[in-house]
Amino acid sequence: MYRNAFELLAATILSAQSTDARVNMVTPALFKRYPDARALARAIPGELEPLILSTGFFRQKSKSLMGMAQRLVAEHRGEVPAEMDLLIALPGVGRKTANVVLGHALGVPGLPVDRHVLRVSNRIGIAEGDDPEKVEAQLCAALPKEMWTLASDVQILHGRRICKPKPLCDQCSVRDDCDYYRLVVSRGPDKVRAAGEKGAAGDKRRGRSSRRPGKNDARKVRAPRR
Numbered sequence: 001m002y003r004n005a006f007e008l009l010a011a012t013i014l015s016a017q018s019t020d021a022r023v024n025m026v027t028p029a030l031f032k033r034y035p036d037a038r039a040l041a042r043a044i045p046g047e048l049e050p051l052i053l054s055t056g057f058f059r060q061k062s063k064s065l066m067g068m069a070q071r072l073v074a075e076h077r078g079e080v081p082a083e084m085d086l087l088i089a090l091p092g093v094g095r096k097t098a099n100v101v102l103g104h105a106l107g108v109p110g111l112p113v114d115r116h117v118l119r120v121s122n123r124i125g126i127a128e129g130d131d132p133e134k135v136e137a138q139l140c141a142a143l144p145k146e147m148w149t150l151a152s153d154v155q156i157l158h159g160r161r162i163c164k165p166k167p168l169c170d171q172c173s174v175r176d177d178c179d180y181y182r183l184v185v186s187r188g189p190d191k192v193r194a195a196g197e198k199g200a201a202g203d204k205r206r207g208r209s210s211r212r213p214g215k216n217d218a219r220k221v222r223a224p225r226r
């Protein structure tokens with residue numbers, strides 16, 4: 001629920017450790033009181049914080065919102081810049097937030113990577129790793145720019161609805177192309193267990209143990225030097 005890039009930027013900052021539903025409950029009153037960057041730049045914490053209290057971490061978010069607005073006024077005439085480097089220089093703005101604003105409000109290709117995109121892309125096998133910036137680079141390299149924002153949106157929705165931490169593979173329309181389904185789920189627990197035992201046996205032959213250290217093993221391990 002936003003009408004311009006400023007509102008989306010502020011709402012995305014608020015969404016950290018919160019939900020879209022909660023942010024959408026807060027923003028109407030927030031933007032009525034502070035309709036643009038110039039108004040928000042003049043805010044004081046005692047008036048701003050109660051408006052965003054329910055989103056969590058309201059003191060830090062208040063600082064980020066005011067700092068962001070003040071920087072926009074001082075350096076960008078109150079307008080949201082349409083460049084990644086300029087956006088991430090704003091208080092409270094990282095690559096994910098910048099990509100959201102670029103792709104959805106400014107018409108600039110951007111591929112936001114959140115926990116859903118990380119999970120879905122790794123499971124399907126179209127990206128590898130848990131570093132959002134590296135996964136973003138992999139996905140962007142594999143897709144034309146005009147698909148970047150849509151690709152992120154689709155993976156986020158798929159991660160929320162189907163490819164959850166405990167995935168609903170029986171309802172998934174891409175399971176035939178999914179590495180996780182093909183290599184883990186479709187093999188069944190017995191085959192997965194057997195594969196694990198086979199790997200452990202191989203480790204043993206190579207002189208490595210697959211056993212995890214127990215709590216009594218702590219005394220056998222020297223702490224590394226710092």
